[in-house]
Amino acid sequence: xxxxxxxxxxxxxxxxTLSLTCTVSGGSMSRYYWSWIRQPPxxxxxxxxxxxxxxxxxxxxxxxSRLSISLDTSKKQLxxxxxxxxxxxxxVYYCAxxxxxxxxxxxxxYMDVWGRGTTVTVSx
Amino acid sequence: xxxxxxxxxTLSLSPGERATLSCRASESVSSxxxxxxxxxxxxxxxxxxxxxxxxxxxxxxxxxxxxxxxFTLTISSLExxxxxxxxxxxxxxRPLTFGGGTKVEIK
Numbered sequence: 001x002x003x004x005x006x007x008x009x010x011x012x013x014x015x016x017t018l019s020l021t022c023t024v025s026g027g028s029m030s031r032y033y034w035s036w037i038r039q040p041p042x043x044x045x046x047x048x049x050x051x052x053x054x055x056x057x058x059x060x061x062x063x064x065s066r067l068s069i070s071l072d073t074s075k076k077q078l079x080x081x082x083x084x085x086x087x088x089x090x091x092v093y094y095c096a097x098x099x100x101x102x103x104x105x106x107x108x109x110y111m112d113v114w115g116r117g118t119t120v121t122v123s124x
Numbered sequence: 125x126x127x128x129x130x131x132x133x134t135l136s137l138s139p140g141e142r143a144t145l146s147c148r149a150s151e152s153v154s155s156x157x158x159x160x161x162x163x164x165x166x167x168x169x170x171x172x173x174x175x176x177x178x179x180x181x182x183x184x185x186x187x188x189x190x191x192x193x194x195f196t197l198t199i200s201s202l203e204x205x206x207x208x209x210x211x212x213x214x215x216x217x218r219p220l221t222f223g224g225g226t227k228v229e230i231k
Contacts, residue, residue: 045160045168045211047220060219061125094167099179109215110158112179114167 002027004095004115012122018085022078022095022115029053029073033098033107036069036080038091039117046091048080050098050109085122092117126150128212128223136231143199145226147212152192156216159188159197162209162225171210172197202228 008020022034035050049059051069059067068081078095096111127150137143147157155175160168170179172188175195185200199206207230212223 044224045213045222047213047222058218062219096167099170099173108158108173109156109220110170110173110213111160111168112170114169117167 002097002113004097004113006093006095006115006118008093008118008120010119010121012085012089012120013124014086014122015084018080018082018089018120018122020080020093020095020118020120022080024076024078024097029071029076029078031104032100033109034071034078035096035098035111036078037094037096037111038089039094040088040091048082048093051078087122090120090122092119125219126153126214126217126221128214128221130210130212130223130226132226133224134227134229136229137202138231139202139204141202143197143202143206143228145197145199145210145228147190147195147197147223149193149195149214149216153214153216155191156214157188157190157195158213158215159186160211160213161206162211163205164208168211199228 003025005023012018030053033050036048049069051057066083071078094117095115097113099108099110099112129148131146159172162168176188187198210226
């Protein structure tokens with residue numbers, strides 16, 4: 001059973017770069033899409049972006065200029081880097097796997113396996 | 125981007141009652157809509173995808189319907205653990221977007 005675990009600094013200073021890692025266990029990263037989603041305190045969910053196991057990325061245009069998502073399949077890790085952060089980037093950050101059909105060829109672009117999330121606060 | 129509007133913001137019901145949650149899209153998303161449940165302090169859980177397909181392990185009391193711009197999530201008989209938050213999400217276009225959520229609370 002696939003499990004995801006986010007990790008990274010809980011506190012980041014304004015204007016600095018937020019860096020998070022998601023470690024995948026219990027399954028392969030190959031031929032899957034992997035996504036980052038965030039949730040500001042007391043608010044709803046915002047999709048950040050996703051990456052295919054080949055390295056191809058798709059980002060939310062609202063974050064694209066500051067965002068980089070990468071993965072290392074040998075380490076079974078997914079990474080997120082968000083530069084020039086402000087207080088508006090304070091949120092719980094989740095990594096998630098994107099649902100695919102049982103044959104592994106059709107991707108639904110909904111998130112079926114989620115990590116527990118990690119809280120990031122942007123403050124000086 | 126496609127805006128999803130969920131209503132009501134809060135739904136007050138009693139255990140055993142039927143809950144009907146709404147999600148309206150700013151433009152047609154065909155049937156490309158999912159519903160998630162989120163309990164306090166936990167990650168969301170996928171309940172329904174492509175409008176009406178139940179995800180693995182989801183109880184039959186959860187059902188989804190609709191197409192185009194109007195969708196519903198129905199919980200046929202509320203259990204105590206169902207009184208939490210629900211979000212819809214579309215995959216018809218990028219960026220992927222979520223609705224603002226509906227809180228189902230005990231009346």
